[in-house]
Amino acid sequence: WFHTLQVRRLRVQRGRSNSDPLGGNSFEQDFQWKTGLQFGTANSYLNLEKLGEGAYATVYKGISRINGHLVALKVIRMKTEEGVPFTAIREASLLKGLKHANIVLLHDIIHTRESLTFVFEYVQTDLAQYMTQHPGGLHSYNVRIFMFQLLRGLSYIHGRRILHRDLKPQNLLISYLGELKLADFGLARSKSIPSQTYSSEVVTLWYRPPDVLLGSTDYSTALDIWGAGCIFIEMLQGAPAFPGEADVFEQLQKIWAVLGVPTEESWPGVSELPNYKPEWFLPSEPQQFRTVWKRLAQLPYKTEDLAQRTLMAMPRDRISAQDALQHPYFNTLPPPIMQLRDTVSIFKVPGVRLETEVRDIFSPSRRIKPSLVPLAKCW
Amino acid sequence: MKNPGAAxxxxxxxxxxxxxxxxxRLWKVPVFKTGCTQGADISPSQHQDVILWLGEMSRLFHFCPETFALGVCILNRLLSAVKAQLKYLKCIAFTSLIxxxxxxxxxxxxxSVKDLVVQxxxxxxxxxxxxxxxxxxxxxxxxxxxxxPVDFIHIFHALLVSGHPHLIPSIGLGSGVGWGSAAGPGFLPGCPGHQNRPPGLQVALWTRQxxxxxxxxxxxxxxxxxxxxxxITLELEALTPxxxxxxxxxxxxxxxxxxxFIHCKEMVDKYLTSLEFSLPANAVYIVDGAQIQEEERAWSPARRLRQRGREGEGDSDEYYDGFRCLYKEEMSPEAGECDGEGAFDAQKDVSPCPPLHPAVN
Structure with a gap:
């Protein structure tokens, strides 16, 4: 989900302290946690403020009266004739089975005849907001730990036959510690081994891979990997990798301008895809990524190499999430990071912490040390 | 790339x-040894009939086998969790499928739910x-x-293809296996260069079985x-020493x-054989056959265990969508000889609920 501008303004006043569950106030003094309250009932949660509005839900910040934890309340619009939207059923039943440090946690479901609310752990911001707050590209170390967590989450869901199918910065939640969590599984689907045809209207255009843009409906985990690659570039560069403005064809042109127009030699079968146009001959030579995205030229080659492996035109050539985690790009992270249990955050590994971003639109003159943020580990 | 190897x-x-x-985590025996569904007044045969009916509905709505299987799992789990009355059985089953x-x-x-109900x-x-x-x-x-169970068919099939490709040549590579990793054998989205390999014939049959x-x-x-x-073992036994x-x-x-496992295998063998030789009068068959020609995804009765491997090998269907064609391909040689299937050709446009509907109302 995305958050509104209003939220960002609030952040101006409160800075990062809004990661403090009680917003700095001693809420507890005049509020007694109710012990008789139960999960699954609406009055167990207090609505605090609206965070944003999505396609099928409105998200509020809330607080649990059961344990005082901050929560995100995703209020799902119910259609009277259709019952629970399929997006909600997929999201909830998928998340029920997913327990991972890089997947958003679903705490509770409140389901009545008229309404449906999912109670999620509260996570302070998302990658889109984070990049807005820190324009011009993120700290290269932070890019690495975000990317690692993104791939770690993907590797986990892909290993369970689940595709996210809607990766974009807005759907990657970022906690004040720098923990990245995949969210918004409304379009995700568990996928059996023999693939059914997927509807091609799934991924936001900017993060959509060329095979899907070309009309292939036969896609797979490589779909999410392309999205991850786009996000990788965007974090480094501070601007979307392929910001097409109009339609599928413009989006494809953006991609071809970097990767070159695919041919039968480079991508057997490409010309048979529905949206393929034989008249694509314009600047068709593949460009070096570092000449297109200048930030790559300033970083060791392995950064560019990983970007290239995720942004291969032919889906089959794209690296898997699992292999990507083994890429030399991540060699500089402390080795124990590779051996964590699913539910353990990478920030449990000594030495892993979010670096201060060079640019911060909210405090241009002052650097904030994330390590000074009060500890509130409970979420 | 072709040899996916250890990874x-x-x-x-x-x-x-x-x-x-x-x-x-989630599986429960849906019935007690006594035969009755937990605490309810639903008999095994009523339960069985409603599952068959669900199969028809699933085909009628063009749902894939996984959906049917999941619907049945939801139904069975619910029936083992609550005391359900017979009069709600059909509604429970239908909702499970939805x-x-x-x-x-x-x-x-x-x-839409409304359309499905009407249909x-x-x-x-x-x-x-x-x-x-x-x-x-x-x-x-x-x-x-x-x-x-359908998921497991696919997973075992994938394991066979990746681990023992030589055993069942007609499974071949590219039968929709390695959907996940970029290097997987069957993972070839939008790659028609590989599309003329035979699709997973066995897996389609096993799915129906x-x-x-x-x-x-x-x-x-x-x-x-x-x-x-x-x-799968019954099949392997027949195919390879x-x-x-x-x-x-x-x-x-x-x-x-x-x-x-041995107990299960014997019972499955017996059951599939009984389907093979059963007469058209068998209710199982009739309900089944009524729709089978109508729907591409229809399952055909599990039969001819020992011949299957060789059938339809030459078909060069499209990849995963080949599934649909596959069913059609198989149907034709069988239709003539098979009990009941051919006989229901004429019913192509009959109402969704076949005449010999299970007595669940």
Whole structure:
């Protein structure tokens, strides 16, 4: 989900302290946690403020009266004739089975005849907001730990036959510690081994891979990997990798301008895809990524190499999430990071912490040390 | 690239383990040894009939086999969790299928609840379905993703293809296996260069067999993983003298207990054979056959265990969508000789509920 501008303004006043569950106030003094309250009932949660509005839900910040934890309340619009939207059923039943440090946690479901609310752990911001707050590209170390967590989450869901199918910065939640969590599984689907045809209207255009843009409906985990690659570039560069403005064809042109127009030699079968146009001959030579995205030229080659492996035109050539985690790009992270249990955050590994971003639109003159943020580990 | 190697096999084993965990977490014997569904007044044969009916509905709505299987799992789990009355059975079953479809099918395939009800020829109101939906979600704690017998068929098939491709040449590579890793053999989205390999013939047949078995109440005592492995082993036995080592490998990976497995295999064999030789008068067949020509996804009765491997090998269907063609391909040679199937050709446009509808009302 995305958050509104209003939220960002609030952040101006409160800075990062809004990661403090009680917003700095001693809420507890005049509020007694109710012990008789139960999960699954609406009055167990207090609505605090609206965070944003999505396609099928409105998200509020809330607080649990059961344990005082901050929560995100995703209020799902119910259609009277259709019952629970399929997006909600997929999201909830998928998340029920997913327990991972890089997947958003679903705490509770409140389901009545008229309404449906999912109670999620509260996570302070998302990658889109984070990049807005820190324009011009993120700290290269932070890019690495975000990317690692993104791939770690993907590797986990892909290993369970689940595709996210809607990766974009807005759907990657970022906690004040720098923990990245995949969210918004409304379009995700568990996928059996023999693939059914997927509807091609799934991924936001900017993060959509060329095979899907070309009309292939036969896609797979490589779909999410392309999205991850786009996000990788965007974090480094501070601007979307392929910001097409109009339609599928413009989006494809953006991609071809970097990767070159695919041919039968480079991508057997490409010309048979529905949206393929034989008249694509314009600047068709593949460009070096570092000449297109200048930030790559300033970083060791392995950064560019990983970007290239995720942004291969032919889906089959794209690296898997699992292999990507083994890429030399991540060699500089402390080795124990590779051996964590699913539910353990990478920030449990000594030495892993979010670096201060060079640019911060909210405090241009002052650097904030994330390590000074009060500890509130409970979420 | 063609040889997926150890990584692929590890990945598949991981997939299997995950499915087994999900199954272990959620699976319950849907019936007691006495034969009756827990505490309810629903008899096994009524339960069985409603599953068969669900199969028809699933085909009528063009749902994939996974959806049917998931719908049955939801139904069975609910029946083992609550005391359900017979009069609600059909509504529970129908809603289970709708829930499975909401999870599994693309939204353009699902259609509106209202349309589905109309198509089904039943007289549920939308409100009833929605109320039931809420009850099911609540009773099952929204935890609907389970590993179905059909899932296990696919996973075992993938393991066979990746681990023992030489055994069953007609499975071939590219039968929709390595969907996940970029290097997987069958993972070739939009890559028609590879599309002329034969698709997974066996897997389609096994899928239909397992769907049959899901409707057989004597087989409900077995988990989906056991059932799937039994079906595949019966096939392997017939196809290759080398089957035993392959089978023990799968058995170990699937963590299936061997006495239970043997018991299951015998029963499956008996059941599938009985289907093979049963007369058209057999209710199972009639209900089944009524729609079979109408729907591309229809299952045909499990039959001719020993010949299957050689049939349809030459078909060069499209990749995954080849599934649909496959069913058609198979149907034609069988239709003539097979009990009941051909006879129902004329019923192509009959009402969704066949005349010999199970007595569940």
């Amino acid at each position: 692929e096999s590890r990945r598949l084993v991981g997939l299997l383990e995950d499915a087994l965990v999900r199954e272990a 829930l499975a479809a909401k999870i599994n099918e693309e939204d353009e395939v699902i259609g 089904s020829g039943c007289n549920f109101s939308t409100a009833e379905i929605l109320r039931m939906e809420r009850i099911i979600l609540d009773k099952l704690h929204w935890d609907l993703y389970t590993a179905t 397992v769907q049959h078995c899901m409707a057989c109440h004597q087989l409900w005592q077995f988990k989906g993983s056991t059932l799937a492995l039994a079906i 080398d089957w035993f080592s392959v089978f023990t490998d799968l058995l170990k990976k699937a963590q299936v207990e061997s006495t239970e």
